[in-house]
Amino acid sequence: MTTELTTTDLQAFTEDWLGWYRAQEERLADPHGFLAITGLHWLDDRPQRFPDAPGSWWTDADGVTVALDDGEELVVEGTPVHGEHHFGVLPERGGVNAVWGDAVIEVAKRGGNDIVRPRHPDAPLRAAFTGTPAYAPDPRWAVTGRYVAFDEPRPTTVGAAVEGLEHVYVAPGRVEFELDGRSLSLTAFPGHTPEGLTVLFTDATSGVTTYAANRSLSVDAPAADGTVVLDFNRAANLPCAYTDLATCPLPPAENRLPVAVEAGQKIPRERGGS
Structure with a gap:
C-alpha cells in the first residue's frame, strides 16, 4: 500500500531521501571507510x-x-x-x-x-570514487507491510561474498507485504537500532541494473500492531558491491524477490554501472 503525496510532500520525501543518500556516500567514502x-x-x-x-x-x-x-x-x-x-x-x-x-x-x-x-x-x-548511481526516489516504492515474529528466533546460515565463508544470523521474524499485486515476504534480521530490522534481498533487477549479490534495507521498529514501512528507495549496496575485499552476507534463499524493485542504489561504477 502506498499513499498519494502532494507536491509539497513529494518535495519533502525527495529531500529526506537525498539526506539518506548523501549520508550513505559519506560513510562509504570516509578516509577509513x-x-x-x-x-x-x-x-x-x-x-x-x-x-x-x-x-x-x-x-x-x-x-x-x-x-x-x-x-x-x-x-x-x-x-x-x-x-x-x-x-x-x-x-x-x-x-x-x-x-x-x-x-x-x-x-x-x-x-x-x-x-x-x-x-x-x-x-x-x-x-577514484565519484558516487553511486541510484534510481530517482519514488513514493510508490515506500510499501507498508506487516512484521510477523517467529515463535522462536531462527538461526539462519547464509553465504558470503567470499567463497566458502558463511555467516549465521538469528532471524526474529519476517515482513509480509504486497508489491505489484503479489503477496511477498522477506526474512528479517536484527537491525542497527533498538527493535529495528535489516533485510537482505535480491530481485529481478539484480545483476541487470542493481548489484547481483545483494542489497540491504533498514526497517524501523514495527508499530504495536506490527506495521512497518519498507522504503525500497533506500535499498543500499553493501561494501562487496564496490570491493572484493569485503565479507558481506548474502540473502537467505527465500529473500529472492520475483519482481523488479526499480528503486534504491544501482550497480556501482566500480563494477561497470552507469
Whole structure:
C-alpha cells in the first residue's frame, strides 16, 4: 500500500531521501571507510607480514597477536603499543581498529575467521570514487507491510561474498507485504537500532541494473500492531558491491524477490554501472 503525496510532500520525501543518500556516500567514502581497504588478510597460527600493515600477525586459541619491529607503533584504543600486542579473542562480527599513521588497521572476526584489513585514505578505489548511481526516489516504492515474529528466533546460515565463508544470523521474524499485486515476504534480521530490522534481498533487477549479490534495507521498529514501512528507495549496496575485499552476507534463499524493485542504489561504477 502506498499513499498519494502532494507536491509539497513529494518535495519533502525527495529531500529526506537525498539526506539518506548523501549520508550513505559519506560513510562509504570516509578516509577509513570500505573504499579505503587495501587488503583482506586471513590469519592462522603462522606469523605473517603484510605490505600494507606493520608487524607480524597470527592467531591461535588466545586470539590475535601482532609482533611489531623496532620503530613500529600502533595506537590501540588511544594507547601507543610497541613490541608484541595481544588483541585477544574477538567476537564474531566484532573487531578493533588500530591506528598506524594516517591508516587504520582493522582487526576483526568474520565467519569464524580472524582477519586483518588495512584501510588507507589514499587507496586507489577511494581516490577514484565519484558516487553511486541510484534510481530517482519514488513514493510508490515506500510499501507498508506487516512484521510477523517467529515463535522462536531462527538461526539462519547464509553465504558470503567470499567463497566458502558463511555467516549465521538469528532471524526474529519476517515482513509480509504486497508489491505489484503479489503477496511477498522477506526474512528479517536484527537491525542497527533498538527493535529495528535489516533485510537482505535480491530481485529481478539484480545483476541487470542493481548489484547481483545483494542489497540491504533498514526497517524501523514495527508499530504495536506490527506495521512497518519498507522504503525500497533506500535499498543500499553493501561494501562487496564496490570491493572484493569485503565479507558481506548474502540473502537467505527465500529473500529472492520475483519482481523488479526499480528503486534504491544501482550497480556501482566500480563494477561497470552507469
